[in-house]
Amino acid sequence: MIICGVKLTHDGGVALIDDGRLVFSVEMEKLANNPRHQRIDDLEIVSRLLVEYGYRLADVDRFVVDGWRKTHKVKPWGGQETLIDLAPYRRGLVDDNLLRPYISRMLDLEYTSYPHYAGHVASAYCSSPFARAAEPSYVLCWDGAMFPFLYHYDPSTQVMESLGAVHHMLGDTYHTLAMACPPFDAPLQWPHTLALPGKIMAYIAHGTADEGVVESLQVLLREAEREVFGTDQPDDDLLTEAAGRRILARMKEELDCTGARPADVLASIHTFLGRALVDGLKEKIAADGRGTRNLCLVGGCALNIKWNSDIRASGIADTVWVPPFPNDAGSALGAACCELLRSPGPVHLEWDTYAGPALVPSEPMPGWAVRPCSAAELAGRLHESGDPVVVLHGRAELGPRALGHRSILAPASDPGMKDRLNDVKGRERYRPVAPICLEARAPEVFTPGVPDPYMLFEHEVRPDWQNRVPAVVHLDGTARVQTVGPRDDPFVFEVLTEYERLSGIPLLCNTSANLNGSGFFPDVRSAMRWGRVPAVWSDGMLYERA
Numbered sequence: 308m309i310i311c312g313v314k315l316t317h318d319g320g321v322a323l324i325d326d327g328r329l330v331f332s333v334e335m336e337k338l339a340n341n342p343r344h345q346r347i348d349d350l351e352i353v354s355r356l357l358v359e360y361g362y363r364l365a366d367v368d369r370f371v372v373d374g375w376r377k378t379h380k381v382k383p384w385g386g387q388e389t390l391i392d393l394a395p396y397r398r399g400l401v402d403d404n405l406l407r408p409y410i411s412r413m414l415d416l417e418y419t420s421y422p423h424y425a426g427h428v429a430s431a432y433c434s435s436p437f438a439r440a441a442e443p444s445y446v447l448c449w450d451g452a453m454f455p456f457l458y459h460y461d462p463s464t465q466v467m468e469s470l471g472a473v474h475h476m477l478g479d480t481y482h483t484l485a486m487a488c489p490p491f492d493a494p495l496q497w498p499h500t501l502a503l504p505g506k507i508m509a510y511i512a513h514g515t516a517d518e519g520v521v522e523s524l525q526v527l528l529r530e531a532e533r534e535v536f537g538t539d540q541p542d543d544d545l546l547t548e549a550a551g552r553r554i555l556a557r558m559k560e561e562l563d564c565t566g567a568r569p570a571d572v573l574a575s576i577h578t579f580l581g582r583a584l585v586d587g588l589k590e591k592i593a594a595d596g597r598g599t600r601n602l603c604l605v606g607g608c609a610l611n612i613k614w615n616s617d618i619r620a621s622g623i624a625d626t627v628w629v630p631p632f633p634n635d636a637g638s639a640l641g642a643a644c645c646e647l648l649r650s651p652g653p654v655h656l657e658w659d660t661y662a663g664p665a666l667v668p669s670e671p672m673p674g675w676a677v678r679p680c681s682a683a684e685l686a687g688r689l690h691e692s693g694d695p696v697v698v699l700h701g702r703a704e705l706g707p708r709a710l711g712h713r714s715i716l717a718p719a720s721d722p723g724m725k726d727r728l729n730d731v732k733g734r735e736r737y738r739p740v741a742p743i744c745l746e747a748r749a750p751e752v753f754t755p756g757v758p759d760p761y762m763l764f765e766h767e768v769r770p771d772w773q774n775r776v777p778a779v780v781h782l783d784g785t786a787r788v789q790t791v792g793p794r795d796d797p798f799v800f801e802v803l804t805e806y807e808r809l810s811g812i813p814l815l816c817n818t819s820a821n822l823n824g825s826g827f828f829p830d831v832r833s834a835m836r837w838g839r840v841p842a843v844w845s846d847g848m849l850y851e852r853a
Contacts (some may be wrong), residue, residue, distance in 0.1 A: 309352065309366055312426075312643030315381060315391070317498055319347035320639035321356050323367075324647060329658040330360055332632070332640045336826030337664050337703050337713075340833055343824055344498045344635075346713065349382040357441075369628055370418040373426050373642040374409070383414055394420035396548070397453060403469040403543075404594040405458065406649055419646065424448055426641025428467065431605035432460050433644040435628040438655035443599050445624070449587060451478040451501075452548050455584060457591045457601065462654060470595055471543050473587035475532055476580070477551040478608045480723055482507060484524075484576045488569040493640035501607075507573060509738050512782035514570030516578035523563065524579040531557040581614045585621050592623060600625040608764075609633035609763070610707070612787050616765040631660060631761035632706035640705070660760070661712055661796070663703030669832035671850055680849035682798055686805035688842070688849070690814065691693070693718055697729060697820045697834045699845040701797055703827050709819035710764045710789055711743060711782055711799035713827035715840060716780070717816040722776035724816055731839045733823040739787065740816045742779035745803045746792035748813035752776070753788055762789040778816050789817060 312322040322332035333356055335345035354364055374394030382388050394409040409420040427448045437444040441462045454472040461468075480688050482503035485491050491503060522804075531554040532539040541550075564572040569706060580641035589797070592599075602624035604615060609629050619627040630637060631682075671677055680688070688694060696716035704710045715731070717724050725740045741762055748755035753766035766788045768780045779786050791799050807813040820834060821827050828834045834843045835850060843850040 308368045308374075309362070309368045310371060310643045310646045310849045311357070312371045312373070312639040312641070312646075313347070313350075313353060314635065314638040314642065315347045315379050315393075316373070316375050316637060317344040317346050317501075318635035319345055320636065321347075321353050322640040322643050323357065323360065323362065324656065325790050327647065327655070327657055329640070329656055329662050330362075330829060331356065331664070332637075332662050332705050333664045334636050334639075334826065337827055337829065338826070340822055340825045343500060345826070347381065349385060351382070351385045354384055362413065369646050370416060370647045371642040372418055372420045373638045374420050374422040383416075389413060392420070394425075395423045395509035396423045398424060405467050405469065406645055408649070417806045421642060421645040423450070423638065424453060425645050426638045427605045428458055428460075428641075428645035428824055429648050430632065430637045430641030431603035431628070431630055432657055433647055433654055434630045435601075435603050437601045437603070437628065438462070442601055444601035444603055444628075445592060445599055446603040446605060447473065448606045449473075449478050449584075452551075452711060453478060453606070454546050454551060455587070455606075455608070457588065457742060458595070459595065459597065465648070465654075467648070469543070470591050472546055473591055474583045474683060475541070475551070475554060476528065477544065477548070477555060478606065478831075480555055480558070481576070481580055481608070481611075483555055485563055485573050487559055488564065488572050490569075491573075504607070504611065506735065506738070508570045508577070508613060509781070510570065510575040511577050512785075513737065514568060514572070514574035516573045516574045517567050520564060520567055520575035521579045521582070524558070524576065527558045527561050528554070528583075530561075534695075541747055544826070549783050577613065578838070583616050584614055585623070588618065589621065589623055599791040602627050605633045607634040608845055612765040614765055615709070615763055619764065629761065630706070631704065631708060632708070633763070634707060636706045657703075657718040660710060661702045661704055663705055664829065665702050666699055666845065667830040669830040671834040672773060672832060674853050675835050675850050675851050677848055677850050679847060680844060681847065682801040683805040684804045685844050685849070687809060689716060689718055690806060694842065695724075695731070695816070695840050697828070697840050697843040699820065699828060699831055699843065700836060701846065705763070709817065709827065710762065711791070711796060711817065712759075713820050714743070714817050715820050716743070716802070716808070719776040719778040719810075719814055719816045720812060722777040722808070728778075728816060732818065733783045737782070739781040740779055740788060740818050741777065741787045742814040743789045743791060743799065743803065743817035744814035745800070745807060746790040746795070748807070750791045752814065753786065756788075758790045758792065759788055760790055760792075760795050764788070776812060776814060779814065
């Protein structure tokens with residue numbers, strides 16, 4: 308069966324699954340230097356992408372569209388604008404069947420839509436090692452306009468069961484409460500607020516959680532629950548977004564941080580939400596009593612590496628899986644996975660991290676020299692020059708993290724490299740730079756140092772390495788590590804292996820290669836035109852500014 312998934316609203320994208328194999332998953336922001344969170348207004352892009360990968364519209368057995376709050380205006384393949392009906396953001400009004408299809412038609416195209424929640428949950432399970440092993444798993448889904456709901460999927464019965472909300476705060480709680488404190492108190496309009504959670508997570512290293520503030524937040528939540536619901540244990544039918552917004556407004560209005568440093572308040576908000584997540588998750592799983600030891604995390608909040616690490620360290624599950632596309636970047640793929648879960652046959656997805664768009668061919672800019680350069684020679688240049696290099700290789704990564712194919716790589720031994728990279732990218736000085744590290748050497752440098760190929764967990768940098776790789780050590784001694792083994796990506800593995808041979812250091816700095824406010828560079832010429840890094844390496848060729 309050939310399934311095409313489409314996400315129309317923010318973080319628009321198109322994904323294609325052919326007989327359980329992911330052919331591509333392309334986010335609009337990764338095309339033509341589009342702005343971050345670009346949506347789809349013209350369905351002609353669906354046809355164009357299908358043709359690019361050797362398919363036609365008529366080849367597709369199922370078109371599936373991610374659900375949202377309302378109808379959405381689109382141009383059907385370049386024609387006049389029309390309204391397209393979408394499934395709701397969350398489950399229906401009557402039952403908890405997350406995978407109930409909403410079947411509709413636009414012109415002569417019949418399509419299916421599933422709730423937005425469903426796409427997140429389906430993408431997490433279908434991409435997981437649990438699906439491949441045909442094992443059951445819990446799936447915790449927490450996104451911006453939703454409560455953190457826990458689900459249980461059993462492949463033997465093909466039932467996705469809702470176990471209810473872990474707590475009663477929307478994902479937007481994190482940045483909304485934080486916007487009461489400097490330096491995040493400047494007014495911002497959506498979609499710019501989507502960039503705030505990552506900045507806040509980085510900034511809290513300046514502060515320390517204040518237990519008094521944490522306790523006051525717990526009291527505020529209980530009071531807000533009783534005010535909105537009449538109880539602190541409401542029925543799931545009452546957990547609407549409007550209710551969540553009222554809780555959030557009450558908490559923000561009553562939050563009193565008098566006498567506390569803003570950085571400590573931000574750290575306290577983070578700690579409060581993290582504890583609520585872990586404690587609520589423990590309680591739900593214990594009450595369920597099935598003994599399943601697998602857990603998937605998904606939704607925009609699963610980009611929070613500190614909460615992910617707290618959950619993994621809590622012992623709630625033996626294995627915690629977070630796909631590299633937990634936010635809406637994975638929604639087109641998730642919509643297609645909903646149909647995969649409802650189809651006969653295996654539900655696991657055959658997929659590759661680098662299934663995004665291919666590089667667009669382009670000519671060098673005037674003033675740039677070009678010469679052949681192998682992966683090993685690239686490692687040598689990084690070691691000898693000490694300068695960062697834009698690396699554009701093969702197809703782009705899925706999800707929001709640059710994992711070596713749309714990256715800026717740089718030596719981590721230079722204490723000034725973090726500031727240099729943040730200046731180059733126009734980012735705040737407190738923002739960390741992530742390390743990309745050989746998997747076999749990670750336990751020597753980091754704690755716990757376990758394999759983490761998608762940069763979605765926090766590790767502590769061991770004391771004896773902090774002075775050796777200062778550019779990747781955050782203010783609190785931690786790092787957002789990406790590990791690379793020989794089977795993850797041969798090119799990145801070869802670069803790191805040769806760099807270690809030359810320098811004795813098994814890692815490099817890794818940050819995304821993109822214009823500020825845009826997706827990854829789609830071609831070499833874009834990186835040269837940007838020009839803030841003196842060299843660009845792409846598929847065996849090195850481009851250097853003359």
